[in-house]
Amino acid sequence: MSKTSTGRQTTWVEKALRAALYAVLIIMAAVYLMPFLVMLLTSLKDVEEIRTGTLLSLPSTLDLSAWGKAWGEACTGNNCGGISPYFLNSFQIVIPAVLISTLLGAINGYVISLWKFRGSDLFFAALLVGCFIPFQVILLPMARTLGWLGIANTTTGLVFVHVVYGVAFTTLFFRNFYQAIPGELVKAARLDGAGFFTIFYRIILPLSTPIIVVTVIWQFTQIWNDFLFGVAFSGFDTQPVTVALNNLVNTSFGGKEYNVDMAAAIIAALPTLAVYVLAGKYFVRGLTAGAVKG
Structure with missing residues (x-):
């Protein structure tokens, strides 16, 4: 194998290893962020859709009422x-x-x-x-x-x-x-x-x-x-x-x-x-x- 071809092979191997490393990092990041994604999706659904759907299903319509209720939009006095x-x-x-x-x-x-x-x-x-x-x-x-x-x-x-x-x-x-x-x-x-x-x-x-x-x-x-x-x-x-x-x-x-x-x-x-x-x-x-x- 020539020096040039060896160099090309080394470059190809390095790229493959780098791609594999990025793939592992992306997978680990996705696993780490999964609970946050579930929380976010759940907060945007109404109660009935939560009961009938799955954890990772997208909301049929964006419902922000839960955010207002969680913050306390309806206040009487203190x-x-x-x-x-x-x-x-x-x-x-x-x-x-x-x-x-x-x-x-x-x-x-x-x-x-x-x-x-x-x-x-x-x-x-x-x-x-x-x-x-x-x-x-x-x-x-x-x-x-x-x-x-x-x-x-x-x-x-x-x-x-x-x-x-x-x-x-x-x-x-x-x-x-x-x-x-x-x-x-x-x-x-x-x-x-x-x-x-x-x-x-x-x-x-x-x-x-x-x-x-x-x-x-x-x-x-x-x-x-x-x-x-x-x-x-x-x-x-x-x-x-x-x-x-x-x-x-x-x-x-x-x-x-x-x-x-x-x-x-x-x-x-x-x-x-x-x-x-x-x-x-x-x-x-x-x-x-x-x-x-x-």
């Missing part, structure tokens, strides 16, 4: 049949909890990695232990703490819970990232007269964009999808959307409206889906940004 009021509750919990836990994690990671002090390793070990404490273990002491602080059954209380539980993870992220920053950078700034917060604000934070993105995505997803803390520490009017979704799905009058349940589940998942679609590539970059020092 009484809404859907999840719209609780959707706002989740944002009132997520936004401050993410911002506060990210800021505290950045400062903690900055101190532990670049401003060594006596007991810093022990402090970091304690935070690591906090990452592995099961949620169920802290329910009772946290409930007593919230009652003592006077913020039980409030969105402020849920913000406090998520900040306390999330700061261990955010500290771990920032500490590992800051380990890759040369300590000489901080020493040089100190020689120039820069203080603790000046170095943090003017030097460290501008370098922290990748890990900030990672932390925000991680915390946003964890807090938005949380159910246990929401059901344990919220009141009727302060429930996050996950608790409201559970109540909607498990409460029915007359026949079961699967189209409303599917529409509500998709609405509840839209914020996290949007975060991953818009910032997913930055999440991967941020995870690997501090992997190599220098």
Whole structure:
């Protein structure tokens, strides 16, 4: 076989392997997206068509009434049949909890990695232990703490819970990232007269964009999808959307409206889906940004 023909054969084999790889990836993506497709199709059908049709059958006519009912289009005063009021509750919990836990994690990671002090390793070990404490273990002491602080059954209380539980993870992220920053950078700034917060604000934070993105995505997803803390520490009017979704799905009058349940589940998942679609590539970059020092 000639060199040219060998080269052609190699090119053909590479193309075949690439095509097979793409085929496998497409099949796996289709399998992964199948539940979402079933949810979407079900939400666009009426109840009778759901009962008589199949899961993957296309709707005969597009029926968007389930989406309006899931959102709560018919409201009387503060009484809404859907999840719209609780959707706002989740944002009132997520936004401050993410911002506060990210800021505290950045400062903690900055101190532990670049401003060594006596007991810093022990402090970091304690935070690591906090990452592995099961949620169920802290329910009772946290409930007593919230009652003592006077913020039980409030969105402020849920913000406090998520900040306390999330700061261990955010500290771990920032500490590992800051380990890759040369300590000489901080020493040089100190020689120039820069203080603790000046170095943090003017030097460290501008370098922290990748890990900030990672932390925000991680915390946003964890807090938005949380159910246990929401059901344990919220009141009727302060429930996050996950608790409201559970109540909607498990409460029915007359026949079961699967189209409303599917529409509500998709609405509840839209914020996290949007975060991953818009910032997913930055999440991967941020995870690997501090992997190599220098």
